[in-house]
Amino acid sequence: METLNLIKNDPWLEPYEDAINGRHQHALEKEAELTNKGKQTLSDFASGYLYFGLHRTADGWIFREWAPNATQIFIVGTFNDWKEEEKYSLKRITNGNWEIKLPADAMKHGDLYKLIVHWEGGCGERIPAWATRVVQDEQTKIFSAQVWAPEKPYKAKKRTFKPSVDPLLIYECHIGMAQKDEKVGTYNEFREKTLPRIAKAGYNCIQIMAIQEHPYYGSFGYHVSSFFAASSRFGTPDELKELIDTAHGLGIAVIMDIVHSHAVKNEVEGLGNFAGDPNQYFYPGARREHPAWDSLCFDYGKNEVIHFLLSNCKYWLEEYGFDGFRFDGVTSMLYYSHGLGEAFCNYGDYFNGHQDDNAICYLTLANKLIHEVNAKALTIAEEVSGMPGLAAKTEDGGYGFDYRMAMNIPDYWIKTIKEKIDEDWKPSSMFWEVTNRRKDEKTISYAESHDQALVGDKTIIFRLIDADMYWHMQKGDENYIVNRGIALHKMIRMLTATTINGGYLNFMGNEFGHPEWIDFPREGNGWSCKYARRQWDLVDNKNLTYHYMADFDADMLKIIKTVKGFQATPVQEIWHNDGDQVLAYMRKDYVFVFNFNPKQSFTDYGFLVSPGTYEVVLNTDNPAYGGNGFADDTVKHFTVADPLYEKEKKEWLKLYIPARTAVILKKTK
Numbered sequence: 001m002e003t004l005n006l007i008k009n010d011p012w013l014e015p016y017e018d019a020i021n022g023r024h025q026h027a028l029e030k031e032a033e034l035t036n037k038g039k040q041t042l043s044d045f046a047s048g049y050l051y052f053g054l055h056r057t058a059d060g061w062i063f064r065e066w067a068p069n070a071t072q073i074f075i076v077g078t079f080n081d082w083k084e085e086e087k088y089s090l091k092r093i094t095n096g097n098w099e100i101k102l103p104a105d106a107m108k109h110g111d112l113y114k115l116i117v118h119w120e121g122g123c124g125e126r127i128p129a130w131a132t133r134v135v136q137d138e139q140t141k142i143f144s145a146q147v148w149a150p151e152k153p154y155k156a157k158k159r160t161f162k163p164s165v166d167p168l169l170i171y172e173c174h175i176g177m178a179q180k181d182e183k184v185g186t187y188n189e190f191r192e193k194t195l196p197r198i199a200k201a202g203y204n205c206i207q208i209m210a211i212q213e214h215p216y217y218g219s220f221g222y223h224v225s226s227f228f229a230a231s232s233r234f235g236t237p238d239e240l241k242e243l244i245d246t247a248h249g250l251g252i253a254v255i256m257d258i259v260h261s262h263a264v265k266n267e268v269e270g271l272g273n274f275a276g277d278p279n280q281y282f283y284p285g286a287r288r289e290h291p292a293w294d295s296l297c298f299d300y301g302k303n304e305v306i307h308f309l310l311s312n313c314k315y316w317l318e319e320y321g322f323d324g325f326r327f328d329g330v331t332s333m334l335y336y337s338h339g340l341g342e343a344f345c346n347y348g349d350y351f352n353g354h355q356d357d358n359a360i361c362y363l364t365l366a367n368k369l370i371h372e373v374n375a376k377a378l379t380i381a382e383e384v385s386g387m388p389g390l391a392a393k394t395e396d397g398g399y400g401f402d403y404r405m406a407m408n409i410p411d412y413w414i415k416t417i418k419e420k421i422d423e424d425w426k427p428s429s430m431f432w433e434v435t436n437r438r439k440d441e442k443t444i445s446y447a448e449s450h451d452q453a454l455v456g457d458k459t460i461i462f463r464l465i466d467a468d469m470y471w472h473m474q475k476g477d478e479n480y481i482v483n484r485g486i487a488l489h490k491m492i493r494m495l496t497a498t499t500i501n502g503g504y505l506n507f508m509g510n511e512f513g514h515p516e517w518i519d520f521p522r523e524g525n526g527w528s529c530k531y532a533r534r535q536w537d538l539v540d541n542k543n544l545t546y547h548y549m550a551d552f553d554a555d556m557l558k559i560i561k562t563v564k565g566f567q568a569t570p571v572q573e574i575w576h577n578d579g580d581q582v583l584a585y586m587r588k589d590y591v592f593v594f595n596f597n598p599k600q601s602f603t604d605y606g607f608l609v610s611p612g613t614y615e616v617v618l619n620t621d622n623p624a625y626g627g628n629g630f631a632d633d634t635v636k637h638f639t640v641a642d643p644l645y646e647k648e649k650k651e652w653l654k655l656y657i658p659a660r661t662a663v664i665l666k667k668t669k
């Protein structure tokens with residue numbers, strides 16, 4: 001057997017060749033099994049949503065459900081006064097499946113319905129596993145499936161869309177908290193008010209959280225009950241489709257934060273005990289429950305579960321026009337331990353038999369399927385252990401993700417801010433952290449995501465400025481703490497965003513230093529939405545300093561987007577001096593210079609670069625971004641020859657770099 005490219009690209013993986021080959025073969029064999037040895041495609045196999053659930057037919061309705069442990073199933077709803085009736089009784093067909101055919105007048109668009117499932121020794125109300133619309137009664141708080149068959153369903157105007165990934169600039173967002181008012185926002189409000197902001201800010205992709213229906217709003221969408229239903233608390237399926245279509249019209253890709261790592265425990269709303277078999281969808285025994293998340297773990301070894309989850313991927317791509325997925329909780333899927341309490345210090349930790357080969361196989365097939373359905377689709381893994389091959393091509397022995405989250409970077413920035421005084425910030429350490437990645441895998445770099453914005457944690461700006469945000473963000477009233485915070489906020493983002501090798505991510509509002517944390521309505525806060533929103537009026541108010549950070553962010557992204565193939569260009573370190581706290585590196589014709597020194601400015605600080613003329617294109621110290629304007633950015637910088645470096649074709653670029661500032665220069669001649 002020929003050595004896989006994953007191993008060729010990294011000789012340190014050679015001792016684990018058997019394990020890597022075994023995982024690769026497992027996925028190939030499973031694909032052959034599911035596709036009947038290639039007689040159908042993986043996409044054909046993953047079309048369960050077209051078969052299961054409720055569908056309108058030429059002469060009525062058809063409904064199907066997989067429930068092998070059931071003894072009888074009734075469909076009940078507003079159309080039959082929620083009563084079990086023989087004419088609404090499903091018939092058992094093959095492979096544990098159940099079916100009912102109903103006349104056209106048996107139900108109508110908008111009707112509510114559920115299943116009553118009977119099994120040996122019990123019965124219970126259930127929402128169908130494949131339900132595509134689930135709503136909650138405002139008074140009783142009870143969830144029901146809803147017949148969704150509008151006479152004029154939404155038709156996309158932008159039928160074909162190719163995401164711009166040069167580079168991928170992601171705006172992570174949440175529909176419900178995207179508005180200023182203290183309430184749950186809607187798809188329509190997001191489309192009308194927030195999308196234009198994102199387009200203006202320069203992001204080319206939105207990553208939407210909490211799309212799959214979840215009973216508890218405060219779970220941030222991570223305790224999913226109905227995997228095929230777009231959350232109705234934000235609006236209708238058609239309104240979500242219009243949002244996605246509008247984003248495409250603005251050149252913005254839309255990826256979904258998909259949760260296949262676990263499911264909510266709820267039995268009536270979810271899959272927890274669908275037909276008296278608690279293991280229908282989930283692992284048996286001790287592996288059934290996630291020890292940290294109070295949720296249930298899918299059994300990725302069951303073909304029916306693989307069918308359900310793969311069909312779910314295809315459904316969101318085909319039915320809604322999503323451009324891909326950020327897979328949540330991948331570390332939890334990969335390891336029997338869910339990654340809890342493990343350090344992952346060396347390669348042996350990835351191949352020690354503690355990995356769930358079924359989950360690895362599922363993720364590999366999911367990536368294959370997604371790219372088969374849409375070759376331009378984007379997949380991102382949220383994975384903290386550093387598993388090699390996660391974002392390598394499947395044919396090379398990898399798991400097929402397009403990108404992996406660089407989860408080390410936000411951890412590094414928070415640890416630095418929390419534990420080190422400014423004089424101990426080391427540029428060599430920073431540069432290593434933002435460029436430490438596998439050469440054959442693309443990453444999404446980010447300074448902070450939603451994780452850092454939740455109650456119990458703090459955003460970067462809140463760590464830097466803290467209580468002074470409440471008193472000194474008025475222009476003219478800034479104090480040292482505020483000025484320091486704004487300066488470092490810009491520098492941290494610039495270093496993170498300009499060293500990417502795939503993409504960059506920002507969480508909604510963090511680009512302008514949104515104050516405070518996110519706290520969803522719950523019993524402990526009187527079910528208040530005060531902290532589950534975004535205060536856009538702060539960045540809109542030109543008398544406050546928030547807009548400085550937003551304006552800088554937008555101009556930084558503009559520069560990144562003007563450089564063709566920016567994320568694929570090598571990052572070449574020019575210089576670092578931890579004593580001075582100065583760092584410089586190059587990408588193409590651009591030079592990036594940072595002075596993290598809190599006190600000392602440097603005059604005529606020299607860097608060896610290719611000869612030419614260099615002009616400043618972005619400066620964190622520009623008064624337009626709340627800086628002091630100590631340097632004259634209109635000055636052209638001519639390199640100075642040095643006979644010692646003639647053979648290397650290098651000359652000195654000498655700059656004045658004020659304390660706690662960063663600058664981007666472009667070689668113009």
